[in-house]
Amino acid sequence: MPIFIPLICLIAMGVAVFRRSVPDPLTGPAGRDDVPARLLRWAAGLLSAQRAEWGQAMLGELDHIDGWSRRWRFAAGCAGAALLLPPWGRAAAAVWGMVTVAAGAAGLYAALAVRYGLGAWSWVFAAVVLVLLAGCTLAACVLVRQPGIAVPGLLGGLLVALAWLVPYGFTFYGLIVAVPPFWAVLTQGLGVPLLAGVAGTLWGGSAAVGRRIARLAAVSAGLVLFLYGTLAVVAIGAAGAQIDATWTVSANVEDRLGNNVIFYLWLVPLTTAALGWAAATATAAASARLRPRLAVSVASVPFTAPGYLAEGDQGRKEMPPYEAGRADRGRSWRRTVYLLLLGAVVAAAVFGLALGLLRG
Amino acid sequence: MQRNRPPSAQAIKVLRALAADPARWRYGYDLTAEVHLKSGSLYPILVRLADRGLLETSWEPGQGSRPPRHLYRLSLAGREYVAALPVAHPARAGRGVPRAHRPSEA
Secondary structure (H helix, E strand, C coil): CCCHHHHHHHHHHHHHHHCCCCCCCCCCCCCCCCHHHHHHHHHHHCCCHHHHHHHHHHHHHHCCCCCHHHHHHHHHHHHHHHHHCCCCCCHHHHHHHHHHHHHHHHHHHHHHHHHCCCCHHHHHHHHHHHHHHHHHHHHHHHHHCCCCCHHHHHHHHHHHHHHHHHHHCCCHHHHHHCCCCHHHHHHHHHHHHHHHHHHHHHHHCEHHHHHHHHHHHHHHHHHHHHHHHHHHHHHHCCCCCCCCCCCCHHHHHHHHHHHHHHHHHHHHHHHHHHHHHHHHHHHHHHHHHHHHHHHHHCCCCCCCCCCCECHHHCCHHHCCHHHHHHHHHHHHHHHHHHHHHHHHHHHHHHHHHHHHHHHC | CCCCCCCCHHHHHHHHHHHCCCCCCEEHHHHHHHHCCCHHHHHHHHHHHHHCCCEEEEEECCCCCCCCEEEEEECHHHHHHHHHCCCCCCCCCCCCCCHHHCCCCC
């Protein structure tokens, strides 16, 4: 199964880059377009609406700075400030919760490494774990601040975490040792991530919001599951069925910790975000297609429900007719490539799951 | 909603730099060089000072393909606030405002 993770990851990254649509906070001239400017534009796009003006201020200032290193230093500092700039409001509680979960998991991991006298490589691996934990926490902090994302995203994360815990009856032993039934693997690997994307889009009303909800669900579930999995290793240590009877206690514990990292800090966030993203985009596109038919079928009835706009449709009214035609052709081509890539992602995921089951 | 916590030593440096020529509009990057602060520290300070009404902001229109640029100077309240600060003392620089000398309104 882990063999297919890089494959799914590469395909998902390709699709994500292809379908990427970074909101540009600038309404006027965009200025230079080098890497520091793109980094800062991305960070400024994550600012809350009340602080959007400050994002423009940073971008405007960066445009007047010359020199590669000075531009990098300025952009990196401003990007860091933009990621953490208040107001946080109620989101602060969620952020502190995430930080606590991540810190707790890191602490337990370190305690296990000391208790079982794990080797030097374990500490190298621990550094990788710290980076992954910090990445998940930072991503959650950024997402939870976006309007309309926190509640559905955290609910989605809870749903994903339950899909991984319910099949084992919430037992530590089951989580570490038991082989999940086929229905559970399908639910964890495909069903719940797709559901998170679809439900997020229907909740938020647009593909962009749906994708953010799926991403928050992915990272929050990954953090919670990693903490739970590490607690399970603390509780049962090397007890239970072992892969190889010749393995030492330390080797068993190390293996279980490694499995936790692969599954909960890598596989869960990756598959949930990638499949949730695809489902969100597909849901928005399907809603946009269904909307005119619904409007025709209920033409005689007052119909005031909001439609779900695909991102490409936003701002279409402002386009002159000749540009709209060109944009339609471009969108059609992009949609075809997108559907092909989406099919590849789903096929790779199903193939990987099936192969994992056969090997198991 | 807004908490009037005492300003940090870095915020006071920014306030004093702006107070040196209160009528002049400043650019953010010039301020980073003047007060030796990184951009990641300066902008949150400017945001807080503007939120508290101590700072006026304005936009310099962009020229050609260049985006507009943000400008800063002290507001009237900001000038009064700086005037009420204790005189900078080399030994105390970097320690913030002593509790006994904090201006009541900020």
